[in-house]
Amino acid sequence: MDVMQKFDEERRLVSLEIQKTLIGKPERLYVAARHLCLAGGKMVRPVLCILSCRAVGGRTEQAVNTGAAIELMHTFTLIHDDIMDNDDMRRGKPSVHKLYGLPTAILAGDLLYSKAFELCDPKTVHILSKATSEICEGQDLDMSFEERTDVSEADYMEMIAKKTAVLLKAATESGAVIGGASEKQAKALAFYGLNLGLAFQMQDDILGLTADEEKLGKPVGSDIVEGKKSLIAIRSIETLPAAEKKELLKILRKKGNSESEIKRAVNLFHESGAIEYCKKKAGEYVKNAKDSLEALPKTEARDDMYRIADYVIKREL
Amino acid sequence: MDVMQKFDEERRLVSLEIQKTLIGKPERLYVAARHLCLAGGKMVRPVLCILSCRAVGGRTEQAVNTGAAIELMHTFTLIHDDIMDNDDMRRGKPSVHKLYGLPTAILAGDLLYSKAFELCDPKTVHILSKATSEICEGQDLDMSFEERTDVSEADYMEMIAKKTAVLLKAATESGAVIGGASEKQAKALAFYGLNLGLAFQMQDDILGLTADEEKLGKPVGSDIVEGKKSLIAIRSIETLPAAEKKELLKILRKKGNSESEIKRAVNLFHESGAIEYCKKKAGEYVKNAKDSLEALPKTEARDDMYRIADYVIKREL
Secondary structure, three states: OOHHHHHHHHHHHHHHHHHHHOOOOOHHHHHHHHHHHOOOOOOHHHHHHHHHHHHOOOOHHHHHHHHHHHHHHHHHHHHHHHHHOOOOEEOOEEOHHHHHOHHHHHHHHHHHHHHHHHHOOHHHHHHHHHHHHHHHHHHHHHHHHOOOOOOOHHHHHHHHHHHHHHHHHHHHHHHHHHOOOOHHHHHHHHHHHHHHHHHHHHHHHHHHHHOOHHHHOOOOOHHHHOOOOOHHHHHHHHHOOHHHHHHHHHHHHOOOOOHHHHHHHHHHHHHOOHHHHHHHHHHHHHHHHHHHHHHOOOOHHHHHHHHHHHHHHHOOO | OOHHHHHHHHHHHHHHHHHHHOOOOOHHHHHHHHHHHOOOOOOHHHHHHHHHHHHOOOOHHHHHHHHHHHHHHHHHHHHHHHHHOOOOEEOOEEOHHHHHOHHHHHHHHHHHHHHHHHHOOHHHHHHHHHHHHHHHHHHHHHHHHOOOOOOOHHHHHHHHHHHHHHHHHHHHHHHHHHOOOOHHHHHHHHHHHHHHHHHHHHHHHHHHHHOOHHHHOOOOOHHHHOOOOOHHHHHHHHHOOHHHHHHHHHHHHOOOOOHHHHHHHHHHHHHOOHHHHHHHHHHHHHHHHHHHHHHOOOOHHHHHHHHHHHHHHHOOO
16 A cells, blocks of 8 residues: 555645635635645645654644645645746646636735745744745756756755755654654654655656656656756766767757657666666665654654655655 | 934844845845845835834834844735736836746745745744735735726725735734733734825825826836726726716726826826825824824834824825
8 A cells, every 4th residue: 555545634634724724815816726735735745744743752733734834835836836837737737827827826826825824833934934945946946957958966956955855854844843852853854854855856857757647747758848957867968978968968958849859858868877876866865764763762653754755766656 | 304214223224134134045046036125115114113112112123133024025025016917117126027037036026935934033923924815815806906897995995904004014013012012002003004004005006196207116107007996096986977987997997008098097086086085095094093002102112103104195205
């Protein structure tokens, strides 16, 4: 069984809180704000927040509001990212700006962000606001990489640390703080979240190239079309022989690639060994995450977090 | 002397805090985020936050960070509003999205908002997040009014309460809480901020039609071009004779009016008595604001707030 299926009760509690929070007027704005929140996300972040709270002796109920707040923050970044990246699809549905127009989509994102700070535990405000500042920095890096072909592995790691991993780190660290963790425990859980987040984004990049289009909920290879610099692309550019490197760069520089060009790029990614390289790296970060759990007492929550770390790189969507 | 000139020291402290907060990388993002913050705003909100803190016995230093946070929030809403309303000018300079493009402008706004929550006093998080949620609702109402010709005075008051007045209310209420106000004092200062904010927005609407273009920093009558429903427009539609009403509605429904059409609309606003009506209303809200100060001990800060209330409807920009 997929480990994430175990947390239906946690997801139900978080969903309830989100639904309660997102009732309001003007109706049009709240409908747009609810759209993506209720589009069937896996709620990895709230689950991690709640498990972190329990892993240090806290109760589920203490962390539900903050978990919901973090899911709202995550959704807010998705809505704004889709505008910036011109992505028309998200989780198999039209993105918010496609459905409700640009102004309402900007505002729906802003509203989710405000509501998150209304909802979260006061003790977590500084963790969460620091994380969202870094997410903005990470998104800016991600966009600026599109114009560049000299992005290094270190640049990429900084970008995904900020764009993706800090919010998972914020989720585990917040849960720890809410649950009354010792400083050592809070650090261990923050480290777990960060490393898990790095692996999570790498696996996302891999799935974006190799997964089933229907499961993915968006076109395979959309990162290639947008000129996104994943570790896979970076590693391929670094290691391919001159002729293939030139061919790949041409595809990555071009916007609006044909299907056969996308296929060719994916083949070059495989040939270069970059996809395997990226899988190996993701596995190392998962190991880091699991190792850090040793600082915690042996509980069912800790075991679940161990299994979630494995799940992150084994999942198919 | 303009009363606002008295607060150069408060503005200097707040500016310093904003500048310290807005140093970071990627450079491009932080440059965009700083642009409007340093474009010479009057910093009415931080000044009110600091004065409210002092009016209940607190010290300036206690409220500087939260004052700076509120200015960042205000600037965040301006950047996003300019995108939504397609406004190319702000404070006499090109708006952020004109200078740096849409994606960076969205992100610069998001960053300011995050930084605000990093900066503010933890005791004020709930006041501030509630206010920004209402600002989103107010902006949505404002946009939806553009398509409507049946907007009532009550609709308008709800819209400006949310879009403008709640942040001034949040500024005075936050200052009060930080300064250790009694419940009665905090309520009085919140009431002052709300009423001042209503008068402030009404005066803004008046100045947008009657002020000197250079002082205004944007074209006179831009509200007419955008079909914005100010109280002046609403009152004119309600009171003008049928022929003039029809003429006015035609101008308000059209986007991209000529200069002579804008002049004609402004003349109809004057003829209908709506500008005078709006001035009178603004004066009433200023009186409410001043009356509420009676609940506070007699201090220099309270006297200053009394004078700021008068200034709000006497100012020329």
